[in-house]
Amino acid sequence: MNTFQSTTSVILDNNPTTDKVSFIQNIKVAINDIYSALKNYKLWIFMGFSEIRRRYRRTLIGPFWTTLSLGIFIGCMGFLLSSLWKSDPRSFMPYFCTGYVSWILIQSILHEGCVTFMSSEAYMRQIFLPHSTYACLVSSRNLMVFFHHLLVVAIVLVYARTSINLNLLYIIPGLIVTFFTGIWMSLLLGMLCLRFRDFQQIINSLIQLAMFVTPIMWQPHQLGSKGLIVTQLNPLHHYISIIRMPLLGQAPTLDNWMYTIGFSLICALITIIALSKHHKKIIFWL
Template structure:
């Protein structure tokens, strides 16, 4: 009697890991897809993506003048703070809201081509990074006007950006999977992000709050997301609380998302 050896099927954990690693490896694919998204948005426009920079610059100029007067703070301190707040928040907002539709918007590709699903999340992160680097030009101009020079402290923004992007990946994976199954997720998340904008120190400075409001502010995860990037670029060292919060949020989010991804990854193609 001949024994037929069957090839063992890889576990869902191994498949999920392969998806994440293989997706990260094909940088040319999600890099090009993300850049095409930007080009498609500004097709036939003379200035192209620099319209993002111009609109952000106008917004910062108007709000810097208005709120600087209302809060009675010096423009030298407030305008660079406000500029970085808006630039980083635009990245955070894009990573969250675009992450919700990462799989749904790529439904045609998912159903027609056999690619790692993580490619579509990396695409979202890369697209928003392109917009971020366009907007950073505004801060460079503001920094020159107001003589802001972070020095070596500015290098701390690099690990801050790495943590921010890692959070963008797991948020896109998690919310993208939920939004593929439940189509009410994107508008719910968009509403939460809108509220978060006003309770996060972006247009207002923490120094304006009474002492008793410091604890609630430290419980706001968005504050720490901004702080680990904004503070170094302003020449300040982020607090230990912000670093611990960001690292903890990253580890917890990655673990939680991986558990969900292992279990439901294969269903996403059917949900969309």
């Protein structure tokens, strides 16, 4: 018997009165997308590991190549900057190194966040996974690279004879907040740059600028009273602080936590709304 048939009558649910219901439904779809992606953590951790493995296959020291080049950069720039600022390398180097390593984490999430979906096109067309899976992949993969870079931090801290204390544990919530903000940013930037390809270029040049505006190579007090405003209003500064300060054996300030957690929550809200609006369209933007 014929259990499927084509009907000629057109009954479509594009009735304007159902708009409000569909808005809430779309929000549910977006939240469900993020939730199911997070729940399937084994998948994106596996994907992240294999991507890192692929990148450095048949090299002797693998991902430590970036660590090595980072180490050389930090070594050279650290000494150069410390003589420029006329400060003791032993006190300046740990500050610069931890800040720069944290910056690399944030910067690479933003960079790769622009191509969250573009770089996963092959998978998106072949298999069904929640869109957020690819954002989790971007965020977690860069976190894995960050752990490699901690080797440079360890060497610098030993060189500067900085003692490590229990404040180091603050890095755990710090990285968790950064990881989640990374997911929101990868989703948002991924959607934006996918639909409007120009944004990738714009964001890349903004990131370059941001590195100099954020206190990584210089310290906020060097700018005097003006610097306080520039750094306090810059969310990147707070994100760097919640990773940098624990590594230096200091506790991040309440301000740092409030700014980062607040920023993350606002991003989460915008992401959920944006995802709920464009969830269906992402695949067509590819």
